[in-house]
Amino acid sequence: MTNRFDHVTQEDILLYINGEFVGSEAGRTFDNFNPYTNEKINTIEEGLESDINKAVAAAREAFDNGPWRTMKLTERLSYIYRIADLIDEEVEHIAYLEALDTGLPIKQTLAMVSRASENFRFYARMVESRLIGEAYQVDENFINYTINAPAGVAGLITPWNAPFMLETWKVAPALATGNTVVLKPAELSPLSADVLAKVIDKAGLPKGVFNVVHGFGETAGDALVRHPDVQLISFTGETVTGKTIIKNSADTLKACSMELGGKSPIIVFDDADLDRALDACIWGIFSFNGERCTANSRLFVQEGVKDRFIEALKGRVANIKIGNPLDMATEVGPLIHKEHFDKVRNYLEIAKAEGAEVLTRAIPEQFKKGNFVAPTVILNAENRMRVAQDEIFGPVLTVMTFKDEKEAIKLANDIDYGLAGYIWTNDLKRGHRAAHQIEAGMLWVNAQNVRDLRTPFGGSKSSGIGREGGHYGFDFYTEKKIIHVAINDHPIQQFGVQST
Numbered sequence: 474m475t476n477r478f479d480h481v482t483q484e485d486i487l488l489y490i491n492g493e494f495v496g497s498e499a500g501r502t503f504d505n506f507n508p509y510t511n512e513k514i515n516t517i518e519e520g521l522e523s524d525i526n527k528a529v530a531a532a533r534e535a536f537d538n539g540p541w542r543t544m545k546l547t548e549r550l551s552y553i554y555r556i557a558d559l560i561d562e563e564v565e566h567i568a569y570l571e572a573l574d575t576g577l578p579i580k581q582t583l584a585m586v587s588r589a590s591e592n593f594r595f596y597a598r599m600v601e602s603r604l605i606g607e608a609y610q611v612d613e614n615f616i617n618y619t620i621n622a623p624a625g626v627a628g629l630i631t632p633w634n635a636p637f638m639l640e641t642w643k644v645a646p647a648l649a650t651g652n653t654v655v656l657k658p659a660e661l662s663p664l665s666a667d668v669l670a671k672v673i674d675k676a677g678l679p680k681g682v683f684n685v686v687h688g689f690g691e692t693a694g695d696a697l698v699r700h701p702d703v704q705l706i707s708f709t710g711e712t713v714t715g716k717t718i719i720k721n722s723a724d725t726l727k728a729c730s731m732e733l734g735g736k737s738p739i740i741v742f743d744d745a746d747l748d749r750a751l752d753a754c755i756w757g758i759f760s761f762n763g764e765r766c767t768a769n770s771r772l773f774v775q776e777g778v779k780d781r782f783i784e785a786l787k788g789r790v791a792n793i794k795i796g797n798p799l800d801m802a803t804e805v806g807p808l809i810h811k812e813h814f815d816k817v818r819n820y821l822e823i824a825k826a827e828g829a830e831v832l833t834r835a836i837p838e839q840f841k842k843g844n845f846v847a848p849t850v851i852l853n854a855e856n857r858m859r860v861a862q863d864e865i866f867g868p869v870l871t872v873m874t875f876k877d878e879k880e881a882i883k884l885a886n887d888i889d890y891g892l893a894g895y896i897w898t899n900d901l902k903r904g905h906r907a908a909h910q911i912e913a914g915m916l917w918v919n920a921q922n923v924r925d926l927r928t929p930f931g932g933s934k935s936s937g938i939g940r941e942g943g944h945y946g947f948d949f950y951t952e953k954k955i956i957h958v959a960i961n962d963h964p965i966q967q968f969g970v971q972s973t
Contacts, residue, residue, distance in 0.1 A: 483515040483570075486663055488524055488687060489670035491531035492680035498523040503689075505663055508576035508807040509798055509843045517663050520686035522696035525655070528684040532626045532653035533702045535681030542623050542651045550597045553649050555676045557593035560641070563668060564590075567637055570664040572798040575633060576807040576844065577761055579799050585638045586665075592641040595926045596649040603944040604650065604951070614963040621951040623651030624728065625704035628697040630690070630718070631666075632710045633659035633809055634764040634866075640669055643707050646941070648683065650950045655684045655703070657694050659710075661809050663687050690714060701725045705949065708732070709766070711864070712890075712935045719938070730939040730949050732766065732931055734864040735892030738885040739769035740907065742878075743777040745897035746919070751785055753921040754870075757895065759793055759848050762805055763868035766936075767893040767915070767922050771861060772872045773881055779874045786850060786872070787832060793848045796840065805868055807843035814844035817867035824851045824860040829871075856884050864890065878903060886912045892932035893922070914940070 485502075487494040501519040506512065520528075536542055541549065560567070564586050571582035606619040627647040631640045636659060647654050658666035670685045686693050698706055698721045705728050708718050712734040719729055739757060741750045757769035774782045798806035808814045824831050833849040851871045854861050861871045875881040885894060894913040898904045904918040914932035917923070924930070929940035939949060 483573075483664060485516040485518075486667045486687060487518050488520050488528075489667075489674070489683075489685040490524070490528045491684065492674065492678075494670070494674075497521065497688075498527070503660065505574070505661075506810070507573060508809055509573075509840075511811065511842055511844070514573065514664070517660070517687050520657075520688035520693040522692065524686050524688070525657075525693055525696040525700060528655045528686050529626060529697070529700050529702050531681035532655050532684055535679060536623070536625055536653040539653075539679050539681060541653060541679050541682045546600070549651065550600060550649065552676055552678055553593050553597040553645065556673055557590040557597075559672045559675055560586075560590040560593070563672065567665050567668050569799070570668065571637055571662075572806070574662045574664040575636065575764075575809055576798050577635075577764075578803040578806050580801050580803070581760060585635060589638055589641040591926070592638075592645040593649075596645040599646075599944055599947075600649045604947055614959060614961045615957055616960055617955060617957045620954050620956065621650070621947060622954055624950060624952050625652060626702055627652045627654050627705040627707065627950065628700070628703040628727075629654060629656045630694055630697065630706065630708045630710070631656065631658050633662035634761065634766075636662040637665035637669065639709055640666055642941070643709075644669070644683070646946045646950050647705075647707075648678075650947065652705070652950060653682045653684075655686060655697060657686055657688065657690075657697050660687065660689050694718075695721060698722050698727070699725065703727065706730070707941070707949070711866075715937065728949060730931075730941055731937040732941070733892075733935065733937040734866075734890055735766045735768065735932065735936050736771060736862065736864050736888055736890040737767055737769050737893040737895065737913065738771045738773055738911070739895040740875075740881050740885060740897065741772070741774045741778070741782060742881075742896075742898035742900070742903065743775040744899045745778075746899065747778060747782055747785070749919070750897035751782065751789065753895065753897070754786070755789055755793075756921055758870045759790070759805055759868050762808060763848075764809065764866050768866075769893075769895050769922075770865065770870060771856075771885075771888075772870055773875050773884055774872065775881070776874050776876055783852070783872060786870075790832070790848045790850055790870075791834065795836070795845060795847060805848055807840075807845045808867060809844070811844055813866070814846065817846050817865055817869065820860055820863070820865045820867075820869065821846075821849060821851075824854070824858070824871075827854075827858045827860065829854045829858060829860060856887055862888055878907065882907060882910045886910075889935040890932070891934035892936035893917070895921075
């Protein structure tokens with residue numbers, strides 16, 4: 474039987490600079506691999522510093538002298554809505570590419586990509602309704618008012634774990650607010666960024682407004698971060714890289730928005746709806762192959778229900794279906810790359826060495842070409858262990874217990890990260906108390922990770938700096954100006970006037 478997701482071999486990918494698809498200046502390329510088979514998918518043009526320079530020059534020219542920044546708002550937003558419509562026409566194709574490129578199950582990429590167009594429509598609506606200034610009257614002498622001006626050239630560096638969704642999440646507000654863009658997508662998942670370039674090209678945006686340079690973080694990414702004509706860097710990725718970006722952007726005083734790593738707790742109190750908490754816990758760590766920054770990778774379950782909850786957890790995890798990411802029945806696919814696979818597997822050995830119990834299962838023979846790690850539960854863990862402190866970024870759940878609310882909060886906060894947290898209890902007073910005390914940027918009470926585009930997204934501690942999402946992103950993507958206008962002849966001191 475033919476799978477509707479059995480597409481043809483992918484063509485090689487070019488850079489997109491100043492409205493044209495071009496090869497790299499140096500003529501260098503790199504290969505892109507399928508994590509399910511570890512076979513080559515296609516070849517990608519490798520951008521270096523010279524390509525970044527071309528892209529930034531195009532974006533700068535488009536910002537300074539092109540029509541994008543100065544065109545009527547309704548006209549600019551018509552382009553944004555057009556991009557959304559074109560994405561809708563490509564949903565199934567993009568979802569296929571995401572599954573092929575990342576190993577994410579196609580059922581999950583379809584859901585993800587189906588929401589991507591809403592990022593553009595949402596920010597068009599937000600700019601229309603919430604990109605507003607304020608006015609301040611000073612007696613009869615002044616009116617002072619604020620405006621939000623686009624910042625300039627936005628450098629966007631996106632990760633490999635949910636590439637298209639996160640690309641659109643950054644590109645949409647950057648363009649809608651009047652900036653021009655240079656996108657450096659993750660080298661491990663370049664396919665859907667190429668579709669985004671083709672969609673935006675088809676939408677007819679002025680040349681130079683949107684550019685894509687494929688390449689590696691150490692070369693293309695670093696050149697983008699250091700470039701003096703780039704005003705903003707928005708980065709999603711792991712914490713070590715984020716720290717490097719902040720250091721390297723300091724010389725040119727760039728604004729940085731950093732959404733970094735996470736090791737988020739899920740706390741299950743003994744009065745919780747355990748069936749729903751179990752569903753949320755399993756989805757929260759094993760969806761997206763465990764490769765998600767907001768994954769609830771640390772489970773704290775209250776001692777009174779630990780046996781019941783852990784037994785149910787073990788039974789469910791053992792039944793999770795691993796397999797071909799292009800199979801609609803697959804729940805967990807292969808990890809993005811062999812090196813990441815080796816890293817995650819190594820943490821299972823670290824867990825054993827630390828004295829924890831590792832519950833996993835063998836990978837079927839037909840899947841051994843891929844980068845598969847079976848859904849894994851680590852029991853008898855302690856919060857000090859590396860497997861409880863380090864971001865593993867795979868389908869691995871570390872399980873611990875607690876006695877009371879005070880201990881749960883202490884354990885949840887005893888970590889460098891502070892991105893997300895999840896609380897399950899039928900005592901809503903306790904749910905609110907715990908949410909107020911957990912050191913994280915985003916908390917969910919009796920809910921799985923359901924996003925509301927109107928709300929801020931970001932973390933604290935080693936999980937990042939700044940907030941995007943909703944109107945909160947306007948503080949990053951625009952410069953707020955204050956304009957003072959005299960409406961009367963107010964007194965002005967006179968220097969240098971000789972007395973008579």
